[in-house]
Amino acid sequence: MGELDGVWNVKRVGGLLPPMVGVQKRIHGSSGETRVGPLFGVPFDVVGRDLHYRAPFQGFVDELEPAGDRYLGRATFRGRRFGRFVLTRIS
Numbered sequence: 001m002g003e004l005d006g007v008w009n010v011k012r013v014g015g016l017l018p019p020m021v022g023v024q025k026r027i028h029g030s031s032g033e034t035r036v037g038p039l040f041g042v043p044f045d046v047v048g049r050d051l052h053y054r055a056p057f058q059g060f061v062d063e064l065e066p067a068g069d070r071y072l073g074r075a076t077f078r079g080r081r082f083g084r085f086v087l088t089r090i091s
Contacts, residue, residue, distance in 0.1 A: 002027070002029060002046070003049075003066075004027045004032075004046060004049065004064070004071075005027055005028055005029065006026075006027060006089050006090075007024055007025070007026050007027075007089070007090050008024060008025045008026075008027070008071075008087040008088060008089055008090065009023075009024055009087070009088045009090055010023040010024060010025060010034070010073075010085050010086075010087060011085060011086045011088070012083065012084075012085050013084045013085055013086055014083065014084040015075065015081070015082050015083030015084050016082045016083050017075055017082070017083035017084075017085060020085065022036065022037045023035065023036055024090075025051070025087060026041070027046060027051075029046070030045060030046050031043065031044065031045055031046060032044055032046060032051065034051075034053075042057055044062075049063070049064040049065070049066075049071075050062065050063050050064065051064070059077050059078045060075070060076070060077050061076045061077075062074070062075055062076070062085075063076060064087065067086075069088075069089065070086055070087055070088045070089070071086070071087040072084070072085075072086060073085040073086065073087055
């Protein structure tokens with residue numbers, strides 16, 4: 001099991017991100033998805049601690065940094081940060 005494997009709640013802490021009510025990241029091995037409620041997910045590949053979104057969201061990368069039992073995240077597009085968030089494991 002990888003350090004990021006599991007289901008994570010996402011909480012916005014700054015920047016241009018919308019409120020993250022009902023947003024979760026589900027990670028297993030080298031891939032995962034960001035889920036917005038029960039309806040749809042946006043797939044990504046895990047590269048180290050970075051989450052690289054697949055087409056049509058290419059260019060978006062979430063950069064994660066460990067902070068105790070959670071992760072601090074930076075949402076980027078083509079290398080430019082546009083938001084910050086926190087991941088808290090729920091399973």
